[in-house]
Amino acid sequence: MDPTVGDSDGGHVRILSSTDIDETRQLVADVFCDHGLKQIGADERLNYHHVLIGGAAVEFSIMNYGARVSVEPGPLESFYLVQIPLEGVDVVLADNSEAISHKGCASVHSPHHHLRMCWSADCKKLVVRVDKVALERQAVNLTGGALRGSLEFDLAMDVESGPGASWGRLAASFVDEIRRTPSILKSPIVAAQFEQLLMTSLLEWQPNNHLTAFREQxxxxxxxxxxxxxxxxxxxxxxxxxxxxxxxxxxxxxxxxxxxxxxxxxxxxxxxxxxxxxxxxxxxxxxxxxxxxxxxxxxxxxxxxxxxxxxxxxxxxxxxxxxxxxxxxx
CATH class of the missing domain: 1.10.10.60 (Homeodomain-like)
Incomplete structure (x- = not known):
């Protein structure tokens, strides 16, 4: 069966869907990176659906698989990833750290960590992909000097309260606005402001190994x-x-x-x-x-x-x- 791919407003918003496991893996790989994808629940029907909102440095996805699946990309290498469950549960393993990700707890992944996930059948996520080069360049701009070592975030992000909740609402509001009016991404000024705000607030609000340098400059x-x-x-x-x-x-x-x-x-x-x-x-x-x-x-x-x-x-x-x-x- 051929996958469904739809474009809206010149490709800024795309709709991807499939009921075939191999086609689904390839569609997701084209957006993120190559990975292993296995369906865990044999009695469940895979029903992959993915709204992709493209940007230069920051890309948004609202996606679900409709069945229990194991996803193993390994090291992400070229990007950071923030995953905010909107429904369901995801068990996340990053190297030797584990987190149970749900509506109140998102997960943040650094490029060099080995990532493995197990999505529940009802799991639906807002996934924010941030380009590694762009985010680390932003970190250098904030500190005024080269980073000492790699940039690593804490795995868990509290999206029920505090700065994590603010960041989650910020990302969701951008997605809502772009879905209502996709043409706003045609303005480089607006798109750049969106991305700069999201990257700066992620660096400032989510605990990471350079946070002290950001705050003490x-x-x-x-x-x-x-x-x-x-x-x-x-x-x-x-x-x-x-x-x-x-x-x-x-x-x-x-x-x-x-x-x-x-x-x-x-x-x-x-x-x-x-x-x-x-x-x-x-x-x-x-x-x-x-x-x-x-x-x-x-x-x-x-x-x-x-x-x-x-x-x-x-x-x-x-x-x-x-x-x-x-x-x-x-």
């Missing part, structure tokens, strides 16, 4: 690097800008950059960039073309949640964007 107070980054933002705000870009321009670590902006400007670098882009929106609304609309101008500058954008715009400029456009269109 000293802030170097120098107005010059703040001005350099501001000038870069002003000149390039129409382009995708990431934390990596800003760190490279500033010459300081990501943590120092954030601390410097808070100290000297009272906001984070990305909020400062948002303000610059909001000012560009206002400038365009004040000089509208015949076909101009608030939606068109706002989305061109990376503002896709129009309700929140309108509220933030009014807070800053004292009027809604529609009011600005109306005044200058009359």
């Amino acid at each position: 000293q802030v170097v107070g120098s107005p010059r690097y703040v001005r350099l980054v501001e000038e870069y933002m002003e000149a390039n705000c129409h382009l995708p800008i990431t934390l990596e870009n800003l760190v490279s321009i500033s010459g300081v670590s990501g943590r120092s950059l954030f601390a410097g902006f808070r100290k000297f400007r009272g906001i984070s670098p990305m909020n400062h960039l948002r303000n610059i882009r909001m000012s560009r929106v206002r400038s365009e609304l004040e000089t509208p073309s015949t076909e101009s609309s608030v939606t068109e101008v706002a989305t061109r500058w990376g503002f896709y949640e129009l309700g929140r954008f309108a509220a933030a715009y009014k807070s800053r400029f004292g009027e809604y964007p529609s009011e600005t456009l109306k005044r200058y269109s009359e």
